[in-house]
Amino acid sequence: MATHRTGRCACGSVNFAFEFDPTFIAICHCLDCKKASGGEAATWFGVPTTAFKITAGADKMKGFVYVADSGKKLTRNFCTECGARLYTSDLEGFPELTFIQIGSLDDPSGIRPVLEMFVKRRLDWQQPLDLPQFSDMPH
Template identity: 60%
Template sequence: MAKKYTGQCACRAVRFEFDTDPDFIAVCHCLDCKRASGGEAATWFGVPAEDFTVLTGEPKPYHYVADSGGKLDRNFCPNCGSRVFTSNLDNFPGQVFVQLGSLDHPEMITPKLEMFVKRRLPWVKPLGLPEFSDMPY
């Protein structure tokens, strides 16, 4: 039986699932999320790595050092290039950060905060959520 949440990359080669109802769900306006996503912000959330299962495909990790100095792996589909999830985060051990837009039912998860609002562009309306200038913690 499938887990509660399922998702996939744009070409459907990479498919994944997890059961955890996420608690940390962020709209992040940092420059890094802008570049990696190609949009003004990226929406992502944390789930425990042990609950996160890749069902099909072989996402390729891009090893990366964030502005904070923390290392992480951005995992993307080598076929279509979709960014799907982030793992091996120095600063969040045991957590995988999943890109909301890759869910089959993204309406099931609602953001709880906005972060790096110092990088939010002037034409973006605040969402009315708790805001953090940079990292929330």
């Protein structure tokens, strides 16, 4: 049985839950992840959209449609009360997945990155982890 996981925005207005054990958990250093998160990288994983639901505050959310570097569209979903990013959905490349960043989870234990990608964009002070390294997308 898949683990029941919950997450929320910074102010707690919007809550979500999913029943899924992610296996592809990436630390992504790409420019989109840098710009969208404001950090050096983003740690994220995909969950089947059918296994994902908003459990509180659906009326406090806004989605922003954006065309990524790849030329593909996606929607970034934010809390309108605190501005925290909740998840990314409707990716043209992966329409059946919702992408969640690990920091949104209430309890991220047991979810660990399995690779690093777009490491060509990694800043020089950031040490690689002992994980498979991909210059661009994994292949």
